[in-house]
Amino acid sequence: QSLLTQPPSVSAAPGQKVTFSCSGSSSNIGSNDVSWYQHLPGTAPKLLIYENNKRPSGIPDRFSGSKSGTSATLGITGLQTGDEADYYCGTWDSSLTTVVFGGGTKLTVL
């Protein structure tokens, strides 16, 4: 059971917008920055968003992040079939003093 809660799956059509939710607590999301990762099984995970809403170099502005209280959200606009992957949120937990990840959300682009 992950400390960060993500819905197991989400789907949308090409060109549409989709959001991913990540719910935590005061000891993790509530007091630390959130990162988001894209992962196609068998490949290296990729950092999409760090410090809640910042994009690393090379990540298109179709990807966005936000945080409010103990929840965080990843948004993707202009969906492409290549966006099909698992998406994970991650942050530091100040009580456990460990990194924690959500269980991941599988995106299907219909």
Next chain:
Amino acid sequence: EVQLVESGGGLVQPGGSLRLSCAASGFTFSRYWMSWVRQAPGKGLEWVANIKGDGNERNFVDSVKGRFTISRDNARKSLYLQVDSLRAEDTAVYYCARIEYSSRSFDHWGQGTLVTVSS
């Protein structure tokens, strides 16, 4: 270009050991915290361990404490994970990842190496 290449995975019996390696290139290895993250079959990502750039600080997830050891050789730009007393639940793909310390995010990852614990 930052590259992280893991090796050393394989099939091992319960109670056995392996040494995982991660060869780093494209950045000043000694300046970065490094980490191991794993993904068990059908499961999500799980942080396993991390180590400071100078090797003087290490942290582990509770489930591997006393069984796994993380180390590094900055001269060889290599990260290691010694995994002992392996259990079936340690079966996973193990990823090497670089930590961007200020944001505590994993900004570069390797492709992973598979560890299978089975008799």
